[in-house]
Amino acid sequence: MSIDEFILANEVTIRLGFFFGIFAVMAAWEILAPKRALTVSKTVRWVNNLGLVFFNTFILRLVFPAAAVGMAAFASEQGWGLLNYYQVPFFVAIAVSVIAMDFIIYLQHVMVHAVPALWRLHRVHHADLDYDVTTGARFHTIEIILSMLIKFATIIVLGPPIVAVIIFEVVLNATAMFNHSNVSMPKGLDRVLRWFVVTPDMHRVHHSVEDDEANSNFGFNLPWWDRLFGTYRDQPRGGHQGMTIGIHNYRSTKQVSWLPGMLALPFIGKVNSYAINRREWSGGDE
Numbered sequence: 001m002s003i004d005e006f007i008l009a010n011e012v013t014i015r016l017g018f019f020f021g022i023f024a025v026m027a028a029w030e031i032l033a034p035k036r037a038l039t040v041s042k043t044v045r046w047v048n049n050l051g052l053v054f055f056n057t058f059i060l061r062l063v064f065p066a067a068a069v070g071m072a073a074f075a076s077e078q079g080w081g082l083l084n085y086y087q088v089p090f091f092v093a094i095a096v097s098v099i100a101m102d103f104i105i106y107l108q109h110v111m112v113h114a115v116p117a118l119w120r121l122h123r124v125h126h127a128d129l130d131y132d133v134t135t136g137a138r139f140h141t142i143e144i145i146l147s148m149l150i151k152f153a154t155i156i157v158l159g160p161p162i163v164a165v166i167i168f169e170v171v172l173n174a175t176a177m178f179n180h181s182n183v184s185m186p187k188g189l190d191r192v193l194r195w196f197v198v199t200p201d202m203h204r205v206h207h208s209v210e211d212d213e214a215n216s217n218f219g220f221n222l223p224w225w226d227r228l229f230g231t232y233r234d235q236p237r238g239g240h241q242g243m244t245i246g247i248h249n250y251r252s253t254k255q256v257s258w259l260p261g262m263l264a265l266p267f268i269g270k271v272n273s274y275a276i277n278r279r280e281w282s283g284g285d286e
């Protein structure tokens, strides 16, 4: 069995294995060295945020049974995509693919903040009143489907090796859980890590209720895009303990902490043109 066949046959097992492994490590770290006190009980957070994650996983398998690795295999069979067309060394193809896919995720993240209809979906991620390992996987089902379609389009154009796609998915999932976790780490370590990966202190700024802070630090994995494109912000004005997490107008736990409220969140509030980059106005009629 080749490595590609192994990946295609065991895609779910590989991804779930890494998910649970890294989740366990980050959850233990959160218990041993938490950064902030939670405002909503951990039980409510875990049941509902993880409930959404499992619901999404189930729906995604129904809608796209072959997943991203299946699309990479298909593109390779058809000879589609730059890296299937041009001969490049295997390891170069892997590195280029992982970096390019991460760049697309950065652009997608900027886009879901800038386009009002997409912000409605993405606000489910931001409405979380706390910031912990479960926030990292908390996205509305429709945003998850949209992400998958963008990933498919990227794979068709890029033609990445199958192994690069699984590496990217596992690394992105791991870094999202890492940088959303409610852990404290020495400032010096954060400083060094920030040059290679988005750290919890770096991404927490993005979850601030303040507009300018939420419109910074869009990276999920590689920290370079924010520095390159001028969206990097070092620290929150109020400090990591003093800052408020979430969205100004969405503070009721029924709406933002319980699963039915989260699923309904994109569809409430009037549609108005002020919503562009004005997060506090997007639900201004409540």
Ligand SMILES: [Zn+2]
Pocket: 109, 113, 122, 125, 126, 206
């Ligand atoms: Zn965001």
Ligand SMILES: [Zn+2]
Pocket: 125, 136, 180, 203, 206, 207
């Ligand atoms: Zn986030």
